[in-house]
Amino acid sequence: MNIEQHIVTKTVEAVKSLYSQDLPEAQVNLQDTRSEFEGQITLVVFPVVRFSKKSPEVTATELGEYLQANVDEITGFNVVKGFLNLSVANAHWVDLFNTTILRPDFGTIPANGKKVMVEYSSPNTNKPLHLGHVRNNLLGYSVSELLKASGSEVYKVNLVNDRGIHICKSMLAWQKWGNGETPESAGIKGDHLVGKYYVIFDKEYKKEIEALKQEGQTEEEAKKNAPLIKAAQAMLLAWEAGDDEVISLWKTMNTWVYDGFEVTYKNLGVDFDKFYYESNTYLLGKDTVEEGLASGVFYKKEDGSVWIDLTADGLDQKLVLRADGTSVYITQDLGTAQMKQDDFELDESIYVVGNEQDYHFKVLFLILEKLGKSWAKGLYHLSYGMVDLPSGKMKSREGTVVDADDLIAEMVATAKEKTEALGKVDRFSEEEKEQLYFNIGMGALKYFLLKVEPKKRLLFDPAESIDFQGNTGPFIQYTHARIKSLLLKADFREDQRVDNQIPLSATELEMIILLAKYPAEIASAAKSFSPASLANYIYEVAKMFNKFYHEVPPIVKEEDQQLKQLRLNLSWVTANILKSGTRILGIEVPERM
RNA sequence: GCAUCCAUAGCUCAGCUGGAUAGAGCAACGGUUUUCUAAACCGUAGGUCAUAGGUUCGAAUCCUAUUGGGUGUACCA
Numbered sequence: 001m002n003i004e005q006h007i008v009t010k011t012v013e014a015v016k017s018l019y020s021q022d023l024p025e026a027q028v029n030l031q032d033t034r035s036e037f038e039g040q041i042t043l044v045v046f047p048v049v050r051f052s053k054k055s056p057e058v059t060a061t062e063l064g065e066y067l068q069a070n071v072d073e074i075t076g077f078n079v080v081k082g083f084l085n086l087s088v089a090n091a092h093w094v095d096l097f098n099t100t101i102l103r104p105d106f107g108t109i110p111a112n113g114k115k116v117m118v119e120y121s122s123p124n125t126n127k128p129l130h131l132g133h134v135r136n137n138l139l140g141y142s143v144s145e146l147l148k149a150s151g152s153e154v155y156k157v158n159l160v161n162d163r164g165i166h167i168c169k170s171m172l173a174w175q176k177w178g179n180g181e182t183p184e185s186a187g188i189k190g191d192h193l194v195g196k197y198y199v200i201f202d203k204e205y206k207k208e209i210e211a212l213k214q215e216g217q218t219e220e221e222a223k224k225n226a227p228l229i230k231a232a233q234a235m236l237l238a239w240e241a242g243d244d245e246v247i248s249l250w251k252t253m254n255t256w257v258y259d260g261f262e263v264t265y266k267n268l269g270v271d272f273d274k275f276y277y278e279s280n281t282y283l284l285g286k287d288t289v290e291e292g293l294a295s296g297v298f299y300k301k302e303d304g305s306v307w308i309d310l311t312a313d314g315l316d317q318k319l320v321l322r323a324d325g326t327s328v329y330i331t332q333d334l335g336t337a338q339m340k341q342d343d344f345e346l347d348e349s350i351y352v353v354g355n356e357q358d359y360h361f362k363v364l365f366l367i368l369e370k371l372g373k374s375w376a377k378g379l380y381h382l383s384y385g386m387v388d389l390p391s392g393k394m395k396s397r398e399g400t401v402v403d404a405d406d407l408i409a410e411m412v413a414t415a416k417e418k419t420e421a422l423g424k425v426d427r428f429s430e431e432e433k434e435q436l437y438f439n440i441g442m443g444a445l446k447y448f449l450l451k452v453e454p455k456k457r458l459l460f461d462p463a464e465s466i467d468f469q470g471n472t473g474p475f476i477q478y479t480h481a482r483i484k485s486l487l488l489k490a491d492f493r494e495d496q497r498v499d500n501q502i503p504l505s506a507t508e509l510e511m512i513i514l515l516a517k518y519p520a521e522i523a524s525a526a527k528s529f530s531p532a533s534l535a536n537y538i539y540e541v542a543k544m545f546n547k548f549y550h551e552v553p554p555i556v557k558e559e560d561q562q563l564k565q566l567r568l569n570l571s572w573v574t575a576n577i578l579k580s581g582t583r584i585l586g587i588e589v590p591e592r593m
Numbered sequence: 594g595c596a597u598c599c600a601u602a603g604c605u606c607a608g609c610u611g612g613a614u615a616g617a618g619c620a621a622c623g624g625u626u627u628u629c630u631a632a633a634c635c636g637u638a639g640g641u642c643a644u645a646g647g648u649u650c651g652a653a654u655c656c657u658a659u660u661g662g663g664u665g666u667a668c669c670a
Binding site for chain 1: 595596597598599604605606607608609610612613614617618619625628629630631632633634635650651663664665666667668669670
């Protein structure tokens, strides 16, 4: 039993013994003692006052005396207002360190038997990935890793939006103005090449709209009547009809895009267990609609369209099937949700999708619940905020989009520049250097994007490069490398335990308490789907180590073997936590830098 | 209009189910290297937690209203 739980139990006992009252455990409020006071664990006594019917100070003192007398580990206490600060014996902390934290499996959480799907990335195939997608990908990947670390079995899936009017636009523009250009002939990454034609389409389309407006049409009419958009719509129909030529072009261009995405995904370090393609799922969901009609959850209007009335739940009426019998977005998602469930028998299913779709998912989940799907309660929309530029939103048409590939290249280049300026890589081979620059650049980028709570908007200033100092990825990477170097120099052996009577400095004690929290941090970060909270914890650990490192005399030269071993053990655990913690964030920590 | 999310230091962000004097980083200023990697460490300065009420022994945190901003409200996806 850990010390906190023990104190809770004994506090309840104390209230019974001192005041003959039954104190619910939930009323026992423990927190870390603030560093300016003596002690490590603080009991907030205000909730107990109702039971003791005495002043906070008196209650705290009486509880303190009881706990000191009845809990072996507690060696003393002090009372500040309504706060009872408890001092726990050093020996207890050293024991905790030796028996729990130093175990090789520290930080691993046993399997919980839950099967969880995380759907993320889900790109359109008409243009390359940008910064918004980068946030999505990093978030989806690290949430998956987080859930794995907390004991779940995780399936990462990517639902690719490979069909529809958007890809037809690129195809059409390529047909008209492409002159047979290919990624090879143009020397352009496939996704960028297809994106180029998407932009051309848009430009030419706008010209046509202008021309029609000159002829007296309204903006709305012009948008509908422009020959290009009509041609794109015709192409979509041809695609749905299975027209050989269109399908062949579609396959070719999608292949270009996938080749391009593969490179970006590889650089981002993300992966998937399964791909779903909308070209395979877009007809899905009609069975579900039938099901809903049969059970009376849906109703049919005179024109044949199918609806659900959600006004009783504070939402709107929602169309689930068009009058002509074709699917809309939500029809498809109903079907896809069912398919995922049939494929994997999931306990939970996470959708990593931006917050502009909050309403859509609210509706989707509610409908599935109303259809009586038992698994609907396991669905969760991990909604994240947009990435803003100082000028506001990213807009592809205004050319203010931060391209993912460009950004990655810039981050690596900056990492190279900064590293070379520090002059620490003389003994690295060229290959090692490239690897290091890549890891540092991506570490800076990933940490920058992941340290912010998912649901918050995130500001990115392209003019100001991402920091490499302070609360950053490279700071954590540097701390890790530094520890590795220290362990190497000190001939560290990991199987040595020190005597629990060893004296601890304030920082060493604080470190043990912080390190001990790692498993709980993973669990709570996983529970709230928040890599950000884990990132902040890892930063605290790195910061704490640096403080410790500066305070103690050179460990390598320490003559007291017990003290030396203790400090090396602390360093070793810190490095392990930094490594496995950043691993969950998708960040690589180098052995030296 | 309705729905929903957000508002904390000059800037970017933390702040757990309400708990002590609201914390970091960057930027600014000052200091630390004959000592294990200075991408580090220590210090100074910087706040009416958007505003006004309310609940509470106690509110950045919960409730209400207001202000400002984002997003959504398609037989688009």
